[in-house]
Amino acid sequence: MSEIVSVIITTYKGTNKLRRAILSALKQTYENVEVIVVDDNNPETKDRANTEKIMSEFENINNVRYIKHDHNRNGAVARNTGIKASKGQYVAFLDDDDFFLPNRIQICVDAIENTEYIACYTKSVLITNGKIKRVNDVKIDPSYKDVLLNQNLLGTGSNIFVSKKCLRALQGFDERFLRYQDVEFILRVLEYGKMKAVDTITVVKDVEDIRFMPKFMRLKDMQLLFQSTFGQQIEELNNDEKWAYYSVKYYDLLLSAFESKRVGNICAAFSMFHKHCGVHIGFEIKIVIKGIILCVFPEWYKDKFVQKDSDEAIVLPSDQERMIESMYKEE
Template identity: 40%
Template sequence: MNNSNEKILISIVIPTYERPIYLKRAIDSALAQDYKNTEIIVVDDNDSDSDYRIETEKLLNSYSSVKNVIYLKHETNKNGSAARNTGLKFASGQYIMFLDDDDEILPARIRLQVDLMEQLDNTWGACYTKYKKIKGKDDVQISSETRQGELYVEALMRSVYIGSGSNLLVRKSIADEIGGYDESFKRNQDFEFLARLLENYKLAYIDECTLIVHYEIRGKKGTYEDSVATDTFYINKFRDKIDAVSPENKRKVFVMIALERFRYSVRFNKVSDGFRNLWINNVSVMELIRYCIYAIHRAITKKAYGFKL
């Protein structure tokens, strides 16, 4: 085991909201890292008078003797982005990782990521690894996303499938530079953060599974209208950045978002609207066919990766 870089402090920020039953697993996975120079910052985003706050406090009290576990509390629920930013402001590490309260990291994760980042120059802003996503009892995806380097346009397209915001180890100086998370985002928080991160920095990849994303417990039902509203909000927030890329890349961004919206439309039986949006965004028949083949291949193989236009 190479611990030559263990003089470097790593901050692991765990925002938590209404999941005290799963939070212990996330904290314990951070404590079980074979890289020990870490601070684990739990940011409680529950309302101060809620039962979830009481349960979370009780859980964190059981870690009171663990010196590197730090417990911060919001007075009222703000949102996940705000909780991550609270942790970012408090963090002292050279690198930072945002771990969702229902995910878990495997013991070698931090060591592998730090060792890689320390070999790279400062043009590399973050790294991610292979991951396993558990969506249900018999529905487990294994990532096959391996892209690395300059991926800004792909990030604007939201087509770099890192699986979860839990999958990034980021240079803290860069997270500070871009202002952390945009707190106006209620959804797509990980996508927006990644896009702004990769505007000026590169992304590295480690071909080893070190993250388990527990998606089976997340309340993510929503409606078709919710999905459309989320896409519209994303486009409006990133309009200036999308307009600034080349015409070819700008088209790719809108085509990718339209193809994803078509997938929503099939799921929610709103196919006519999905086709209408494809037409508005000049998506070709061949692009739609390729995307459908991609979606079917992902469903059959249980592999998670982004579509390449």
């Protein structure tokens, strides 16, 4: 009999697409699947009530389990709750607004079963407001350096497929991280073993809108935590790689500071940037211009810089297009 694969779906204020996520896990070509939905909404809220209503549709399905937190705890904790409840030899994670294509689990099991690999990821698709924005390609045998220099390597946290042995060794997700949970976890996975890359689309990240920057103080705290946790790995980068890493990190932090419209936050962000990168006049001028536009014309900024369409139309293989279209009918 094939090994059990546990699909852990964490949900928080995401009931509008939760049903589709669950169905995508249940309709896999791989048969031995259990689905664990971890509800991280606060009790006595509309989001908890809506989630309970959706889950009532699956209460008679034996391989679907529903776990409710007694209060909102965060995504890393919710995933760890699911890991502790899981029975599978392998674990796949799925965000409540994303979905798997029907062959996702079979492809991942075939990729790592009876091999030296302890995890797997595949190509993924980003769809925004119903339109394909990007296909995330894979890098063969990625290293921790590849993740540091491209923290969107997986495309979505729903692209994590890992052995239970690895999860036990790493003790799950680091619950201190309110952001970067997927990145910190994959960095530790790659220190523990090898991750297989599969050159096939099996997961779709679906967002209705691309939001502006997160709150400055939370982002700053999480960046400091990330840098202190993985400082040794960052120091092993060469100078060009360090600039590539820090320029991306501080691009987000500086724009978040501008969006807060607080001079103190902007000064603090530039101080952190100068500490790690020194002075880069061209980069800083670019940030200031974008920051001013973000503050004064936020909608224009989003249309111009955040949701800019690809210059070329993205065409997927016809079978994958059909699978994606069929899942949209499940909403």
